[in-house]
Amino acid sequence: MLGNRVEYTQGSRFAIPQETFSMKPSDSLCLPGSLLKRLQGSDHVMVLTGAGMSAESGIATFRDAQTGLWAKFRPEDLATPQAFAAHPARVWSWYEARREKVRDAEPHAGHFALVELESMVPRLSVVTQNVDALHQKSGSGNVIELHGNIMRSICHLTSRAIDGEWLAKSNDCPPRSPWAQDGLARPDVVWFGEPLPAGVMEAATKAAVMCDFCFSIGTTSTVQPAASLPLLALENGASLVEINPQETPLSLHADYCLRGSAARALTAIMQQLKNL
Numbered sequence: 001m002l003g004n005r006v007e008y009t010q011g012s013r014f015a016i017p018q019e020t021f022s023m024k025p026s027d028s029l030c031l032p033g034s035l036l037k038r039l040q041g042s043d044h045v046m047v048l049t050g051a052g053m054s055a056e057s058g059i060a061t062f063r064d065a066q067t068g069l070w071a072k073f074r075p076e077d078l079a080t081p082q083a084f085a086a087h088p089a090r091v092w093s094w095y096e097a098r099r100e101k102v103r104d105a106e107p108h109a110g111h112f113a114l115v116e117l118e119s120m121v122p123r124l125s126v127v128t129q130n131v132d133a134l135h136q137k138s139g140s141g142n143v144i145e146l147h148g149n150i151m152r153s154i155c156h157l158t159s160r161a162i163d164g165e166w167l168a169k170s171n172d173c174p175p176r177s178p179w180a181q182d183g184l185a186r187p188d189v190v191w192f193g194e195p196l197p198a199g200v201m202e203a204a205t206k207a208a209v210m211c212d213f214c215f216s217i218g219t220t221s222t223v224q225p226a227a228s229l230p231l232l233a234l235e236n237g238a239s240l241v242e243i244n245p246q247e248t249p250l251s252l253h254a255d256y257c258l259r260g261s262a263a264r265a266l267t268a269i270m271q272q273l274k275n276l
Helices: 033-040 051-055 081-086 088-104 109-118 134-138 164-169 200-210 228-235 262-275
Strands: 019-022 044-049 123-128 143-145 148-155 185-189 213-217 239-243 256-259
Touching (some): 033 239, 033 262, 044 200, 044 228, 081 088, 088 185, 109 123, 109 134, 109 262, 123 200, 200 228, 213 262, 239 262
Parallel strands (some): 019 256, 044 213, 123 143, 239 256
Antiparallel strands (some): 148 185
């Protein structure tokens, strides 16, 4: 069983030959027929997405968003249980600022390409490290949120959901919880060092084991336990394709690497599938 806490890792377990297909903005994208045929004949496709997927919708990655007032803070100051216990108002204000960006964001062509792919294969599972719900907003039907959802709030003591109407009536920062006398509202996201929500990692692991085709899209492949999921899919016989502008620790192990944006790569793949 994979670990169940969010942490960074370096290194990996496999050494498997790969083919790399470079993709530049001015080039037309041509994927090998073997990739298209494997994808077309797949019974279960798993897609793991990271911050790069959301960045194309204008949502800054965690560190990129630490600008202005927030530039002086480390991740440990904003995204750990210890940070919330020490400075709840600071942490709540940081996430409120991020929520404003998420509210204005819209899915891009890559999100909609995955929705289209879902209609073409027997089963597609989207496993996302992102907390913005853009996959659901675009219409994906089977989304596993590894790290929660920034638009939801929970009681920091009981983990029970707190609805928006309750939060809107509060003038406190953060709002008090309706579920516990000393409870406070906190974003329903997984902070560093915290376990994933019950059942989430089990569902993601099952998807990785059962899939016969896996995409890793826009993720640095350094945050565990998510980083192990594509390798688990590979270990169980799936084809593995990485879509990322930059090389990652996963690149060495992928069957194919596409160096470009998620929107452009996925749109091109869908067009080629239609023409196959």
